[in-house]
């Protein structure tokens with residue numbers, strides 16, 4: 138199964154806590170290998186939990202680069218992820 142960045146972010150806290158099931162974990166692992174955005178989000182989230190206000194708004198950790206943030210905004214707006 139191919140998953141998109143939004144899907145990864147929805148589950149990233151559970152992923153870090155080891156609470157996702159094996160198949161989802163494998164999908165996230167595969168995504169992280171090829172996605173620099175989610176790799177950066179994961180690195181940041183290990184220390185600062187991303188607050189999910191709803192399924193489209195993410196409070197990114199302090200220190201997150203504006204350029205990366207802007208890129209994520211574009212990803213969120215892109216149809217189909």
Ligand SMILES: [Zn+2]
Nearest residue numbers: 142172174175
């Ligand atoms: Zn991603």
